[in-house]
Amino acid sequence: MHVLEIRRLTKKFGDVHAVDGLSLSVREGEIFGLLGPNGAGKSTTILMIASLLKMTDGEIRIFGRNIAEHPKFAKQQIGLVPQDLAIYEEMTAYENVAFFAGLYGLRGRELRSRAEEALAFVGLEDKRNRYAKTFSGGMKRRLNIACAIAHRPKLIILDEPTVGIDPHSRHSILSAVRRLNESGSTVLYTSHYMEEVESLCTRIAVMDHGKVIAEGTLPQLTSIVTDRREIAVTLRGTDRVEEGALDGIPGVRAVACDDNRLLIEADAEVNNLNAVIRALTASGVEIADIETRSPNLETVFLSLTGRSLRDD
């Protein structure tokens, strides 16, 4: 059964197509990943699914019902974890969760037990009476999730929930997402962190410029580029490489620079590592590290767009 179906979804801001004819579907029990660089249209898509933004064209169905015709039903099924923290700092952790759960119609004993349950789920049960303003960034992120799950939504949408937090909190959040999925919720997860999506999601849609450019399981997506490999070069003292420095090297298909990391998509069967090192050295850059990797989502994205996932 499809929890979410999106058909020809379009959102225009003036002449700009933030989302451009996007179609996808999410099945019950999945952790569905929306992967794409900043500005790909992930958050805009999510805002439209949550009825927070009007679509210009297209259709969204939640459990088969059109959200334009059944907005309250759709909202009741969804738990939204926004990209930014959306909590009241001057309220305690418990008050935050209980307030938002109350908006979904929970009252009395049921409200109290669900709020406690949600806090325990994200490991904040012993901090229930502390004001949110006293929390660390990671704890606030976890509270942000607790506020979205106390009403036990069937579809949980997490919009870049791990942005700007420490590794420990990130691990804790990813673990919570897995457990939510195991407890029966379908998850729609957006991120521009390839590793997170690779490790977490059962199916992935890669977005760019408001469109889905590839969709499938991780093996399905990487099979697009089985004849490729990725050469990742870490540069020292610079984050730029002279344009055209790698031109003419056999097997090099695309090059993208991400901070001090140079990502080279190359043909798997061509041995060109020495040529790459020579060309880079000749162009005056110092190489700190170099590794070759099997195809991953980064390779897929680079192959499909010619850009790195982290390019802004």
Added chain:
Amino acid sequence: MRMLHIAMKELKAFRDPAMLVFMLATPIAIMLILGTALSRGFDREIEIGEIRVLYQLEQPDRTLEQVWTAFVGEAESSGVRFEASDSSEEALRLVRRAEYAGMAVVSDSGVVYTGNDRAAVENAIVQGLLQTFADRYRLSAVMAADGIPVQEDGGRAYVRTAAVDGSRQPGSMDYYAVAITTMIILYSALTAAQLMEWERRRKTDLRLLAAPASKAEIFIGKMAGSFVLHAVFVVLLVLLSRYALGADWGSRPLAVLPILFSQILFVLGLGVAVSYVIRGGGAAGAIIMVIVQIEALFGGAYFPIEGSTGWFGAIAAWSPLGLTNRAVLQVIHSGEWETALRAMAFNIGAAAFCLASAAVIMRKREGL
């Protein structure tokens, strides 16, 4: 139920120490300072010492003498001393030198009083007393002519002087208790302007709108919560100023609350409307601050505006804050409700207009 849930959340702002200081401690301190510092401006008591008056009795009959003697004794107990004079010229000379307030020539045909024009208040008092004497004597003379014996008290029992009480006037603390309370309510427009802006800034607007609560439920819930919160503060302010500062809120202080509540409604509506018309919380706040300052000045928050003339008086006459202040003061000090009803009608009508405008703009807008 969602509206109530949202309203209850708004009430949690009561725990904010900054809010408590602004809504309770600050107004009480301002009342205390202004009420004490400007008390002389509200002092309506004039201290007058003993008033000395010279008199001459011309050809008095028994009745006149009897009534006059009784009158002089009575006047003396009130601080007005009548002293007999043999010479008119000498008496007038003493009056001119202000040693006496005036001189009265009393005869069967009437009383002629000549007063020093530099003792206007004293003269007014003496003239009032002499008028009472004349009434009593006239009555006693008629009774004597009809053979009815005149009583020894000089006819005091026959003529009683009574005055109609004018409305009580507020002292400085009484005035500023009202004026500062309504001014603090006026400042609530700033809070109201931030009501939705705070949600946007904290991104909680996304969660509110993602929940199955309509924009109307969110709007009404937040407004209701804010109204109740401010109403509670105002009740506390009235009670604190009455029992801690001794301000006069009338015999039934809670009777003025409907007027103050209507002002809260108007001010909250005004703040929300400005925040929707002027996009951006900062700009809306700046405009409201200007409105508040102008209103406070022309509405009588800093000094009484009653009796103001010229352009200031013309503007003050149209001030909504001034109208509310007048309404509250009239209810307290003269029990008069006409202005109060006008003020409440204006406040509620203006609130309805402002809230309706804000609701229309909000409906058209994406998000809160």
